[in-house]
Amino acid sequence: MKTALPGCAWRIFSVFLRHKKCYTKHLFANGFPPFIEPLLFLAAIGFGLGKYVDTINGVPYSQYIAPGLLASTAMYTSTFELTYAAYIRMEFEKIYDAILSTPIGIKDAFLGEILWAGAKGFFFSSAVLIVITLFGLVKSPFGLLAPFVGFLTGVSFGSMALVVTSYVKDINNFNFYITGCCTPMFFLSGIIIPLDQLPEGLRVLSFFIPLTHCVNLMRELILGSFHMSGIIDLVWLMLFIPVAVSCAIYRIRKRLIV
C-alpha cells in the first residue's frame, strides 16, 4: 500500500502536535506558572513598590508594568522551551534522531519547534492578560490582540534560543545566556524602567533588543495609546523574525547533520 507523501505544512504541524501532546498531558502543572507569576510580580512590584513611584507618563505604576509582563513571560517560556528542553530532547532523549528518521527533515522539525515556542508565547501572554484584566489594568479592547504579540515574542526568542542551543556542549552553559542575556534584556526593554530614564548608551542599546519592541506593542494595545513608533516596532520585529528563524535553522542543521 502506498500512502501519499506528507506535505511540508503537515510535517511541521505534526512536530508541533508532538509538543502539544507532551505539554497538555500535565496541563495543570504546566498551566499553573503563567497565572501565578504575574500575580506575585504585580503584588510585589506593581502594588508594593508602586506606592513609592509617581505615575509614569500619566499612568499608575502597576498599570505601566502590567503590559510588559505579557512580553517577558512569552520571552521566558519560549527561551526555556528551546534551550533546556530542546537540549534535553536533543542530547539525552535523542528525540530528534527519531523524528528525523521519519519523513520529517531538519527544517520541518525546527520550524515545528519555533511554531510551538510561538504558541507557548501566545498562551502564556493570554494567561497574564486574564490576570491583569481581573485587576482592571487593561484599558483598551485592542488588548485582546496582545497574545498575538506574545506569539511574535515567542517566535523571536525561540529562534534566538535555538541558535544558542546549537552551540552549547554542556547543559549548564545555558546559564550564561539566561543570566547574561535574558535578564539584562528584561531590565533594558522598558518593562519596569521607562526607556527615556535610561542613560543615552543603554537607550540606544535597547532599540536593538527584540523584547523592547514586543513590550512597546503590548503597552500600546493594552493601554490603547497608539503612537507612530508602534509601526517601527512592528516593522522591526517583522524584519528580525525571518533573520532569526533562518539563523536558527542554519545553525541547528550544522549541529545535527554531520
Place this chain on the structure above:
Amino acid sequence: MTRTPVIEACGLTKQFNSFTAVDGIDFSIFDSECFGFLGPNGAGKTTTMKMIYCLSPRSSGELSIMGMDPERQPVAIKSMIGVVPQDNNLDPELTVAENLVVYSRFFGIPRKVYKERIEELLEFMSLDKKRNARIKELSGGMKRRLALVRALLNKPRILILDEPTTGLDPQVRHLIWEKLRQLKLSGVTMLLTTHYMEEASQICDRLVIMHEGKILLKGNPHQLVQEHTPNYVMEFSFNGCMVRPEKLAEKYACHIEIYGNRCFVYADSEPVLNQIRTDTKIDTRIIRTSNLEDLFLRLTGRGLHE
C-alpha cells in the same frame, strides 16, 4: 533472472574531518532479502545505515535507494523506510500508544488507518497489554519490541535494524528473529548491522564483513565460512601443555591461531584433529565445526579495535 537492486552503493565514502568512517564501499541489496553488515565497533556500519536513511550526507560516491538520491528525495525515501536505531530513542514523555500515534503523524498516516495498525502491530509484538504503560516502565526487551513496532507503522519496504538484539536476553532475541523472518517472508527488504555472528547466520541471506570502513568479504554466510575457513576447529589452552604450535602446523599441515594462552587449530577433517589430540595428549574436548565467528575473527583480528 536479473534483479534490480533496491539499494545500490558505489564507492560510498563518509569522512568526518580527517577521519574516514566509510571508505569507498560497494554493495547492492535486492528486493526481499536480508542483508547484514558485520564488523567490530567503529567499522562504519552505523554510518552506512545513516547515509541510507538520509540522516547523514555522503562525502563522495554514489548511493541510490529505490532509484532515488537520498540528498534530493529524502522525504520520499524516508516514507518507505522503517528504522530501528541502536538506542531505541523512544519518547519518554509519552506512553506506548502515544509514541505510536505521534510517530504515525510524522508519516502523514490518516487517523483511521493508524488506529487500526497500531493495535495490529502491538499484538504482533505481544505488547498489547502495555498500551498505556509509560516508556520507563518497560523492560529492555519491551522497548526494543516497541522500537520495532514503531519502525513498522508506515509499512516500510526497507527495514533498517541497527544492532536489533544487542543487550537482550535469549528469549527476546529469538522472538525478534522469529518476527524478522516473518517480515522477510512478507516481502520486506531488511538491512541489519550486528556483531553477533549467530544473529547474522540465523537471518541474513547475504552479508558483508566490514573493518575500518572497508568491506573485507561479501556473500552468503554459510558459503563464506565454507570458502574461507577450514571445516573444523580444535581449541585448547596452553596450561600444562608442552606442545609447540609451530611444530604442529608443520607436522600436520594445519592452520593455527593463538590468542593469549588459547590455541585454535584449524583443519578440513575431524579425524586429523582427533589424531593431533591423541598424538600430543592435548587435554581438550572442544573439536567443533568452524563458524562465522571464526571467519570474522580471522579477518578482523582477535585484538580490540578501540
